Amino acid sequence: xxxxxxxxxxxxxxxxxxxxxxxxxxxxxxxxxxxxxxxxxxxxxxxxxxxxxxxxxxxxxxxxxxxxxxxxxxxxxxxxxxxxxxxxxxxxxxxxxxxxxxxxxxxxxxxxxxxxxxxxxxxxxxxxxxxxxxxxxxxxxxxxxxxxxxxxxxxxxxxxxxxxxxxxxxxxxxxxxxxxxxxxxxxxxxxxxxxxxxxxxxxxxxxxxxxxxxxxxxxxxxxxxxxxxxxxxxxxxxxxxxxxxxxxxxxxxxxxxxxxxxxx
Numbered sequence: 001x002x003x004x005x006x007x008x009x010x011x012x013x014x015x016x017x018x019x020x021x022x023x024x025x026x027x028x029x030x031x032x033x034x035x036x037x038x039x040x041x042x043x044x045x046x047x048x049x050x051x052x053x054x055x056x057x058x059x060x061x062x063x064x065x066x067x068x069x070x071x072x073x074x075x076x077x078x079x080x081x082x083x084x085x086x087x088x089x090x091x092x093x094x095x096x097x098x099x100x101x102x103x104x105x106x107x108x109x110x111x112x113x114x115x116x117x118x119x120x121x122x123x124x125x126x127x128x129x130x131x132x133x134x135x136x137x138x139x140x141x142x143x144x145x146x147x148x149x150x151x152x153x154x155x156x157x158x159x160x161x162x163x164x165x166x167x168x169x170x171x172x173x174x175x176x177x178x179x180x181x182x183x184x185x186x187x188x189x190x191x192x193x194x195x196x197x198x199x200x201x202x203x204x205x206x207x208x209x210x211x212x213x214x215x216x217x218x219x220x221x222x223x224x225x226x227x228x229x230x231x232x233x234x235x236x237x238x239x240x241x242x243x244x245x246x247x248x249x250x251x252x253x254x255x256x257x258x259x260x261x262x263x264x
Contacts, residue, residue, distance in 0.1 A: 087258075
């Protein structure tokens with residue numbers, strides 16, 4: 001290999017070889033690099049695309065970024081089928097094999113402890129949304145009530161009307177948050193670990209509705225079917241709310257701090 005080394009993940013030695021046709025970023029095949037009983041899954045990428053300056057430019061190119069993220073995730077997904085990978089961040093690159101080995105040695109005990117904790121486990125994501133039409137209905141009802149109400153005789157009457165309208169909207173959000181909190185508590189008891197992430201911005205995510213729960217759960221692989229059934233049983237419990245389940249994923253949310261982009 002003569003280009004830079006793009007590192008996707010660390011794992012224990014594989015019991016079976018990687019898929020022969022498994023390609024990663026820039027269409028290069030993903031290969032194992034063994035060191036001290038650990039394996040870095042790497043591929044060769046062109047230096048001109050992954051220098052610090054080139055990466056800054058590429059990260060502004062949404063098409064390049066999306067293609068790179070898909071290729072990166074494709075390798076992680078393939079690894080998740082056959083082992084427990086410790087995924088590294090997008091665009092983690094090193095000058096050569098020696099740089100990858102040095103990275104492993106610098107945090108070897110941390111990698112081993114984390115792999116011990118994550119082995120045999122996968123991550124499931126659960127999101128709860130307040131359906132956009134419910135939110136819009138609430139806002140429309142407020143507007144209609146304000147238009148149809150007689151003109152307030154005093155400032156006090158106007159404030160009372162506004163409080164009533166605000167309370168109706170707050171009740172809707174409160175019901176959504178109460179459901180989301182209860183669901184998270186049940187799932188967290190089942191899972192070995194859980195993480196609450198910040199709600200997603202609808203403009204950025206493109207998802208319909210207001211995100212009131214964005215959580216990840218670390219679940220033993222052999223109990224995943226039970227976890228999925230537990231989530232499915234809640235989907236009809238709260239009309240107007242949408243529960244979305246994704247996974248199983250490599251345990252991104254539980255891997256801790258790992259080497260990031262632009263390794264040396």
